[in-house]
Amino acid sequence: MEIIKSTIVPLPLENVDTDQIIPARFLKSTSREGFGENLFRDWRYDKITGEKVADFVLNAGIYTGDILVAGKNFGCGSSREHAAWAINDYGFKVVISSFFADIFKNNALNNQILPLKVSDEILDTLFKGVEQNPNLEVTVDIPNQTLSISEIGIKEHFEIGMYKKRCLINNYDDIDYILSLTKEIEIFEETRVVR
């Protein structure tokens, strides 16, 4: 994953918690697959009738794309990685917000989803821009760490750690990296001062 060029799906709400992303009753599965159909389940479907909520952004048919844009403190609450699995399974590759909860950020990166942090101003620009033009196209360039919206002439730098950037681009896995340090773990266990 290097460059993602896509329209965006706006969810202009703060503090979207992982219970909203994937409610607990769907955590009974023992696999990583199939969570996408229940992404934002209780906002997407009527609690009583089970019918699609017509004006919810994933149902309205106005906005589509590989990039979800959400209000600040996205992914707060439970550590359930099922939230990242649901977002991934639904098809999002990038989530943009002005602020991510710590555990969600790790879970996203461990599932090849880029949690892209922008300023409050850029977030606001994205929400306003997509409201005016639902086909607003955004380009996320991971190697160069830039977010561009050519239609409004915006090109912003974003932060990502060197290690995680390499993992995303090359689809590397943390466990392979840690296993390469097994010797150091053994030495730590043998020589640690405090136990």
Add this chain to the structure above:
Amino acid sequence: MESSKAKTLFEKIWDAHLVHRQEGHPDLLYIDRHFIHEVTSPQAFDGLRRRGLPVYRPAQTIATADHNVPTKNQHLPIQEPLSKFQVDTLTRNCKEFGLDLYGLGHEKQGIVHVIGPELGISLPGMTMVCGDSHTATHGALGSIAFGIGTSEVEQVMATQAILQTKPKTMKIQIDGTLPRGVLSKDIILYIIAQISASGGTGYFVEYTGSAIRALSMEARMTICNMSIEMGARGGLIAPDQITFEYIKGRQFTPKGEAWEKAMTYWETLYSDQDVKFDKEYHFKAEDIQPMITYGTNPGMGIGIQENIPEVALNSSAEEMAKSLNYMGLTGQQSLIGKKIDYVFIGSCTNSRIEDLRIVADFVRGKQKAADVEVWIVPGSKKVEAQAIAEGLDKVFTNAGFDLRQPGCSACLAMNEDKVPAGKYCVSTSNRNFEGRQGQGARTFLVSPLMAAAAAVKGEISDVREMLEPALAAI
């Protein structure tokens, strides 16, 4: 070595567990204890199988079934097929990988964050992780404990280490004496209301001050437990005499010479005097009233005598309106006198023996309101056994409370313990998110004492007005 530099308690423990540090990479941190449960572990075990790896240090891995277990008739097979399959999968995985399991029916079974401390598995100065965001509970013993995702569970199973970016440090100091009727749950709900549901993100918190020092070990666990509700990676409290007395003699605590050796380390576990934290907050215990949340994140909380504000800190008018609409409330009102339907006393926040004693002392000789259903769910088999030994079960039954068997229960409503849509539940748990206690359920978070008061009155009440002189010590 940076031994001469003043360090926070958090930095001391972190540095003592650092396996590898490399420019541009997260730190590789050694993990002393790994707790696992049925919901966030199956995919991690699958990953190990796919890679052909064993669990690297099975003796440092502790398993229990808690999130998805029934709280009635635990001696019978689990009725719900998906829950049964998930719990059975944990049993199979533990057997295959050689792990100790405190499964359903086991005398040590219980909510993972209740059993760790009560068995003496969680100790000061340790690093501990679990695929559950309330792992910070164990920080009350003076340790680094935090929640992780399933990919990270797999990492720890495979290597007993985890890649983590070192968080910033925050000090939250509460000095003074808590007013009557105010518990440690009120302290943490107050802090979260003051700094918001995102105010701690990126930080690891140390709670200090005379009001914290005065708390029992279990009351401290309630505070650390909810660190995640302000977004913090975790929270800890420096160990002291109260800590050492609590852990001494527990099943897995070091004994004899090993205890003496451990004490030498534990007594170094404090933040150095002149150390700088990245952020500091100071609060006065006297300013705290019994707290209650009104909205759909834990930062939306008020003192019981206050009115709902126009907008919560770090929230927007839209979010406030959406929250209040979900809760069926209109703006800027008091919650006192609001009729409620359910009371839930339990969860890793408030299901320990002291919580049950506080509730029992308050309801002894009283009756629950006729139209309120009250569930009281002990945190572990040991808590349940202790409650029965002290006769608390009879107090609850006489009051009309439904005393259930240990598990996470209605905190996240994965099992049958769900609050119906539109109903109000006064709850001692930790999250008031939309649908958390059941689809459409409406949650008010409070202390065990406030929950007991609501159960008796059938409406939201200021417990201080119901305290008898004998209870003045609470």
